[in-house]
Amino acid sequence: MSFLPAQHRRRSWPLVLFALLLFGYAQEGAKVRLNHYIGVTASQPDFEALDPAARARWWASHAPPATDGLFSTLSTFDSFHSMSLHRLVLLKWAWAAAIVAMFFALDTALLWALGVGHRWRLLALMYAIAGAVLLSFYGMSYALNGGAPAQGFRPGYHVAREVLGFLQSPLPSLLLVFVPALLARSSAGKA
Numbered sequence: 001m002s003f004l005p006a007q008h009r010r011r012s013w014p015l016v017l018f019a020l021l022l023f024g025y026a027q028e029g030a031k032v033r034l035n036h037y038i039g040v041t042a043s044q045p046d047f048e049a050l051d052p053a054a055r056a057r058w059w060a061s062h063a064p065p066a067t068d069g070l071f072s073t074l075s076t077f078d079s080f081h082s083m084s085l086h087r088l089v090l091l092k093w094a095w096a097a098a099i100v101a102m103f104f105a106l107d108t109a110l111l112w113a114l115g116v117g118h119r120w121r122l123l124a125l126m127y128a129i130a131g132a133v134l135l136s137f138y139g140m141s142y143a144l145n146g147g148a149p150a151q152g153f154r155p156g157y158h159v160a161r162e163v164l165g166f167l168q169s170p171l172p173s174l175l176l177v178f179v180p181a182l183l184a185r186s187s188a189g190k191a
Contacts, residue, residue: 013113020106020170027099027168033073034095036066037080038088052081100127100167107173119176126172134163 040063041048050058056078065074080088104127108120141156166172 013110016106016110016113017170020103020110023102023106024169027102028068029073030077031095031099032066032068033076034080034088034092035068036063036073037076038085038092040064041085041088048085055081096164100131100164103168103172107170110170110173111176114173114177116177116180119180122176123172126176127167130163130167130172134160134167137163 040059047055047058059076059081063074063076065072083091104123107123108117111117111119111123137156138160139156141160144156
């Protein structure tokens, strides 16, 4: 968006913010389905051994509903039926990384659209710090769980999920827009 004149960038911010919110809603629905499928597969040892067609039939008749925040669903993606639990977990983390990269791109676009594109380095620093916190808490959870992947039962895992939720929102870019403006206004008031 930096190739647009400043007046056009500033007018496009509602569109970029809408894209951020729409992407956030869509990725949350997909993430709920993936986490739900992983949970059911992990709790039903015989389920993973079924062929994809049998898994689809079992899912249609036996799967419990998934509920998380805004979403409640029984559906899943058909491609999950042909994946092992190990591949599903790998997909979960690859998906999370891709989602964070997309949010970084959209957050950066929002900064440019709001006329403060020069703050993208601060955004990158914010993402790096949040990523370090996320990895350290998830690593701590992994270690406390005896080397097994955390399934949401450890406090470190919950902190990591919340940090990831922060990165998967418009909050990082909005903080970089409004906090400096509020600090400048506060400093001007003191002078």
